[in-house]
Amino acid sequence: MELYGQESRSIPQKIIIHFIELLLLWLSFWLLFQDGGNRIANVIHISNSLEGYDRRIIIFAFNLITFIRLGYMMTFLLKRKIQWEESVSVPFAFALYYIGFSLFVLPTSKPLDALDVIAVVLFLVGSVLNSGGEILRGRWKKNPENKGKIYTKGFFKYSRHINYFGDLLWVSAYAIITRNWYAISVPIFLFCFFAFFNAPKLDAYLKKKYGKGYDDYAKSTKMLIPFIY
Numbered sequence: 001m002e003l004y005g006q007e008s009r010s011i012p013q014k015i016i017i018h019f020i021e022l023l024l025l026w027l028s029f030w031l032l033f034q035d036g037g038n039r040i041a042n043v044i045h046i047s048n049s050l051e052g053y054d055r056r057i058i059i060f061a062f063n064l065i066t067f068i069r070l071g072y073m074m075t076f077l078l079k080r081k082i083q084w085e086e087s088v089s090v091p092f093a094f095a096l097y098y099i100g101f102s103l104f105v106l107p108t109s110k111p112l113d114a115l116d117v118i119a120v121v122l123f124l125v126g127s128v129l130n131s132g133g134e135i136l137r138g139r140w141k142k143n144p145e146n147k148g149k150i151y152t153k154g155f156f157k158y159s160r161h162i163n164y165f166g167d168l169l170w171v172s173a174y175a176i177i178t179r180n181w182y183a184i185s186v187p188i189f190l191f192c193f194f195a196f197f198n199a200p201k202l203d204a205y206l207k208k209k210y211g212k213g214y215d216d217y218a219k220s221t222k223m224l225i226p227f228i229y
Contacts (some may be wrong), residue, residue: 010082014074017082020091021067024098028063032056041106048184051109058116058177059105062123063098066170069131074194077138096186097174104178119176126169129155133163151215158226160217161202164194165224199223 028037033056041048082090133155140151155162172189176184203223206214222229 002221013084013087013132015105016087017074017090020087021071021094021098024091025067028098028102030061031099037106040103044103044105047107049107049109052105054112055105055110055116055177055179058120059101059111059174060176060218062101062170062177065123065127066094066097069127070161073131073134077134082165089117097171100186101174101178101183104175104180104183108179110179116177119173122176123170123173126171126173129166129169130163131166133166149211149219150206152221157221160221161194161199162221162226164199164225166192168224195224195229211213 027036031040037048136154137151137156140146140153155166159165168187168191172187175187203214203218207218210217
């Protein structure tokens with residue numbers, strides 16, 4: 001499935017994705033604050049602690065912010081064509097966040113502490129890197145003088161895929177808030193997906209599109225993690 005190089009508004013696909021995401025948000029609320037937690041806990045044989053209410057509020061707040069932020073980006077910033085297959089695959093990814101982390105936090109009764117403050121900061125920083133980077137790049141691309149040039153400014157001067165690094169930060173914040181070791185599997189999976197599949201695939205497309213300009217950029221800028229990798 002080729003994702004890059006084709007422009008389209010893809011309105012039907014976006015409507016389907018947003019509808020499924022709203023359904024997932026409702027399911028996460030049902031799990032966290034209504035009878036869903038008890039029902040699912042009985043089915044999958046886990047405890048449903050009633051002492052981790054603050055963590056559940058933070059997880060749902062993360063869900064709302066992520067829904068609004070990425071909904072805005074998909075509606076107003078995403079210019080490439082969305083394949084019909086993505087109408088299912090994209091909501092599946094969000095199910096990992098909205099539903100997966102809601103399940104991971106159910107057994108947790110540990111009171112909030114300094115590590116959770118760090119997690120909230122990570123979530124905010126990751127969100128700014130991801131959405132802020134895309135917004136700044138979108139504004140830059142609207143300038144006719146920049147047509148045919150590769151964007152290497154703003155947050156993207158620290159990493160060629162700083163938006164993906166932002167994703168890793170805010171998803172890791174979710175995992176920390178749950179205080180569930182199993183939750184670590186989600187950011188680990190996301191890192192592997194970005195590092196070994198999505199980022200190299202996008203690199204190949206950008207190299208083909210921008211040629212030497214992209215080669216020079218790649219030589220001086222790390223692929224994913226600023227100054228490291």
